[in-house]
Amino acid sequence: MSHVMNTYARLPVAFSHGQGSRMTDVDGREYLDALSGIAVNTLGHAHPKLVAALSAQAGRMLHTSNLYRIREQDLLSDKLAERSGMQEIFFCNSGCEANEAAIKLARYYGHKEGIETPTIIVMEKAFHGRTMATLSATGNRKAQAGFEPLVSGFVRVPYDDLAAIKAVAEHNKNIVAVMLEIIQGEGGIHLASADYQQGVRQLCDEQGWLMICDEVQCGMARTGQWFGYQHAGVQPDIATLAKGLGSGVPIGACMVGGKAAGLFGPGNHGSTFGGNPLACVAALTTIDTIEEEGLLANAERIGALIRQLFAEALAGDKGLVEIRGRGLMIGIELDRPCGELVGKALEAGLLINVTGDKVIRLLPPLTFSENEARELVDRMRPLIKNFLAG
C-alpha cells in the first residue's frame, strides 16, 4: 500500500522509461504514446538535446532565487516575447499558477481603472486549473462541488457565442476581461471560430477589457502555430502557458502585452521556484528544438494526416459524431460515453485519453512521425470499431 493521496483514478500501469514516442512499463511492455502526459512531453521522451541541456545545467546549478537576476529567465522571456507578440513574462510552475497570475492581473487592472469589484467573463466547459480562483473560473460543476465558497468575480457564458458576451456587456459594468481557451482541451477539444475570436478581440478593445487566452494546453506549437490565437490573427492582452513549455520539466508562464503590460511591479506577485534556471533551460531547449527540427510544420502535417486516416478508418460508422482539432490536438467524438476505451487501448499498448465523456483525445509528442501516425490509427481502429459494435 502506498501513502499517496487518492486524488486520481489511476490506470494499472507504471512506466520505467521512454524513448521518442515509445514508453516501457516496469514489466518491460512497450506502449505507443499518443498523449504525451497530456500535452506535456513536447519533444517525446528522453530527447537527446533535452537530456544533454538538463544534465549540463544540473551540473552548473539548479536553483538560485528571484532575489537575483536569472540569465536563463531573461533569455527565455526574449524568445517567448518574440514568438508570442507579448512584452512581459512572469514565470511560475504550472498552468493554474499561470492563470492565477492572469486573474490577479486582470483584477489589478480593474482597480486601476476604478472598478471595485472587477469581474471576468469565463466559458462553459472551460478548464483553468484546480486552485481556488482557477477552479472558480473552470466551467465544470463536478470539479467545483464540495469546495464552495468559490471565488467571486466570474460570470459564465456559452463558448463560441459572441452575442452572449455582448449581452453581459450591456448590463454588467464591472467586467474587466474575457478569459478563454482557443481550443478547449479538458472540455472535449472544442474550437472557437476565427470570427468569434476576432469578435472577442474587437469587443475587448471597445469596452477596455483584457482578452486572456489560456494556452496551457493548445500553446507551444501543438496546433501548428506557436500559439492557438495566431491561427485567427488575434493578439490577446494576456496568454498563459505551462504543459508543453518545458517538455516535462514543470514551468508555467503568464505573458502580457498591450493594456496589460507595465501593471505589476515589485511586490505584486511572486513564486519561489518560478523560472528557475533548470526549468528555463528546459523551455529554452524545447523552443530551439521545435525550430531546429521543424516541429511546427510536423504538428500541422501529422495532425492533418491522423485526422484524415481516422476519417477513412471510421467512414460510415454511425457511432462517429465528429473528428476535430488542429495540429496534434485531436478529438474524436463518439455518440456515447467511451471512457472504457482508455483501458482497452492500454491493454493494446496505446496511451490515449477520453475527455468530455464522449471524446477520444489524442495529444502525441510533436516529434510524432508519419509511421507512428499510421500505426496509431491502424491499432486504434479495431478498438473503436469493436467498442461501437458492442
Ligand SMILES: *Cc1c(COP(=O)(O)O)cnc(C)c1O
Ligand atoms: C491543464 C490545464 C490547466 C491547469 O494546468 P496545471 O498545470 O495542471 O495547473 C489550465 N488550463 C488548461 C487549458 C489546461 O489544459
